[in-house]
Amino acid sequence: MTLAACEVLEKADVIIGYKTYLELIPAFLEGKEVISSEMMKEVDRCRTALATAETGKNVALVSGGDPGIYAMAGLVYELARESANSCRIEIIPGLAAINSCAARLGAPLMHDFAAISLSDLLTPWDLIEKRLAAAAMADFVTAIYNPRSKRRTDQIVRAREIFLAHRAATTPVGIVTAATRENEKITVTCLADMLESEIGMQSTVIIGNSQTFTWNDLIITPRGYSGKYRL
């Protein structure tokens, strides 16, 4: 958590969020009006936050990770626009999965990278495949969000195939599950073997570029392309 996030929570009259996230910050909830909700109720949660803020209260809507990366910020703005809500909105950036997972794996994101979600709930699968192929072909380090759920098990298999068409089977792959939580699990593997490791709903998968190497079970992408780069 950032100091800025702490400050905002301290000043808030009302704190709204998904129950599991609010349970992580009990000290901030004392003496506040707290509205906690179940998973999958993002739209309701944002509407409640906006409506409460419009009554003049200072409302903090809590999001996991960074609200600005695949998260709640956009929904808040979309709903404010739709309802012509005039409250002042400020996004407090935080650590997204790419930040925390990269730190846990070593230094995989030292060079150009792409982030791709494999969830086809709101995005046509064809477009996701096109992005996977583009990222693989242009040698981007690639962070894969939502790699697998109970319902969606084939997408990560297909993603791996696409990368294998452009990148060596030995390319380092990192899997971070539940980063910074109690049940955090970190796996360093490679494109050939990655499906033998557990990949779940809380996992982020990072695939190295053609220069990425492993050292002491860490994944490191050099800053430069060989030949130009001297330490």
Next chain:
Amino acid sequence: MTLAACEVLEKADVIIGYKTYLELIPAFLEGKEVISSEMMKEVDRCRTALATAETGKNVALVSGGDPGIYAMAGLVYELARESANSCRIEIIPGLAAINSCAARLGAPLMHDFAAISLSDLLTPWDLIEKRLAAAAMADFVTAIYNPRSKRRTDQIVRAREIFLAHRAATTPVGIVTAATRENEKITVTCLADMLESEIGMQSTVIIGNSQTFTWNDLIITPRGYSGKYRL
């Protein structure tokens, strides 16, 4: 700054960093051994940090942004590996330009995105062009790092051309210079007009995808592709 970063600085015996960054955290330097250095001395700074840590001291090497995204983490590991240094290294993630610039612009990173540096110092320009074309073609929201320096002025012009071949001239573009600093400047423009705004060494440029829109001078990328998405 994160609470974790504060904790690490408080526990450190020695704090090492680029002068300008250390000047931002005077309270943490009191009573510590402080080694500050000039810009462009990254390799020396990392070597000093590693050598000092090997003497048994607890060393904090300070980096701007997130050390794990286009920053010092990789260099530290590369030098530790080269010198067979056995000190324990921990990367404390922070807010990268993508996190803070996205927050300032609204919610541009709600969907798949790519980060591309236009610096051709350590990367062949052909590869950078290939990545720009791949990101443009596959409709990634794209964050451009190091868009322009005194020496390099053409790259951003070429990057814009590449995007215009795949995306509408009205595509929203955000330019954030010196995010969260005193001289912060935020510009919301579009592909057609972006070169009329100031873009410099401290700027990050974010180009929206085909669905990105502006509202109240903010840049918002919807979570889904229209047709599948209902609020």
